[in-house]
Amino acid sequence: MSRVLDLAIALIRRPSITPDDSGCQQLVFDLLEASGFSIEWYIQEGVSNCLISHGDPETGPTVMFLGHTDVVPPGDESSWKYPPFAAEVNAGYLYGRGAADMKGSVAAMVVALQRLVEEYPEHPGCLQLLLTSDEEGPAKYGTCVVAKALSDQARVPDYCLVGEPSSSSVLGDVARVGRRGSINASLRIDGIQGHTAFAEQVDNPAHKLAAFLAVATKLRWDAGDDLFPPSTLQVSALNAGGIATNVTPAVAEVKFNIRNAPVSPQAEFKLRLEAILDDLEIANYQLDWHVSAEPFYTQAGELTTALSEACMAVLGHAPELNTGGGTSDGRFIAPLGTQVVELGPLNHSIHKIDEHVAIADLDLLMAVYFDAARRLIL
Ligand SMILES: [Zn+2]
Structure with missing residues (x-):
């Protein structure tokens, strides 16, 4: 044998x-x-x-x-x-x-x-x-x-x-x-919880997160190159609210994994995400960033x-x-x-x-x- x-x-x-x-x-x-x-x-x-x-x-x-x-x-x-x-x-x-x-x-x-x-x-x-x-x-x-x-x-x-x-x-x-590299990130957006009937009194972080994801999940980050496929961002978890049907969430959170090609270094990737948040005028957020592989x-x-x-x-x-x-x-x-x-x-x-x-x-x-x-x- x-x-x-x-x-x-x-x-x-x-x-x-x-x-x-x-x-x-x-x-x-x-x-x-x-x-x-x-x-x-x-x-x-x-x-x-x-x-x-x-x-x-x-x-x-x-x-x-x-x-x-x-x-x-x-x-x-x-x-x-x-x-x-x-x-x-x-x-x-x-x-x-x-x-x-x-x-x-x-x-x-x-x-x-x-x-x-x-x-x-x-x-x-x-x-x-x-x-x-x-x-x-x-x-x-x-x-x-x-x-x-x-x-x-x-x-x-x-x-x-x-x-x-x-x-x-x-x-x-x-x-x-x-x-490709692998980055695990989580974004937490804080808002003001309130009654769903009083829109002017609340600051709904779920709406802000939705706006962010609408951009971040559609963006073509790069075209890759001869050896690397394009970089991708995939949501792995999403969480907000659920207290009651008439209460807006105080916090909205998303976890996502990024697979980045060398043409999109991780630090640059982070800056681009922060720029999206800025463009959307989202200020009250925390972006946690863990590079698990370059x-x-x-x-x-x-x-x-x-x-x-x-x-x-x-x-x-x-x-x-x-x-x-x-x-x-x-x-x-x-x-x-x-x-x-x-x-x-x-x-x-x-x-x-x-x-x-x-x-x-x-x-x-x-x-x-x-x-x-x-x-x-x-
Ligand atoms: Zn193995």
Whole structure:
């Protein structure tokens, strides 16, 4: 049986619901320790992170694989045809929570690293695997903790390959070279509560909020660019009034999420929202602004070339490079100056019931990772 499939099964059978690692990282390290890798643990607030390394960064580039061992909850387990933590195999597919996002990728990375060290025991540079158990959760004590330590210690990797499931129709048809930013904002408008029959005595914040949303939800913020789709604003919650049918609300609140392209930096976005409020002569407001991810983008370079060549060699096609999808932990590594690209399995079943991955794709993914890292480090 395939080494990648074996390991993917062992990982899925550990129910590592975020931020619980359930011993996945130790299992991975036990395999890599036998190949001469060493480990640094970064454990904080119930989140397990580890950096597993082989080689000497003084002698060549550092190539990092980045992955996560945590998974999203399975939801109602009785609705799964294949139990989420049983790792059942059927008709060429491996089923289970995390099969595609991203225990399959982690298994492929581990076997690629074992093979690299087997075939090139004296390789220049440093091969690394960074794992976190808090990618699917708030990510507060996850990859960012290790990224900060690496930055503080001047040990920034040159290249980072993230195993997020980027593929759309066939393995390796899409790789991500960046992601839009994500901003969570809330706007609170205060007014004067009163009787609905006495309009002149009230200051209705719901009407002001409606006016604001009429503009903010229709505006075309930017056109995006060659690599990024246009920025978007989506309302996630809306709240005002409800005291009685004849009482106006004292407060109206909206929460929204913005996905911003680099052409619309977050600070500029905020100024534009404030300008809309000014234009509407809304003064009594509070705009809370939380940037959960800045947009990032890796220029075409050694990493995109190595990955494209590896995909051509193994799969017979080069991936389309784009920036679609949500954000990923690549957002913590890219600001260090590292080239970051994401390539992983098909993403059509992630976070769903009966999540699965094609078994053949696991070995192909391992071969792509192996070949890309080989091209970068030798
Ligand atoms: Zn993931």
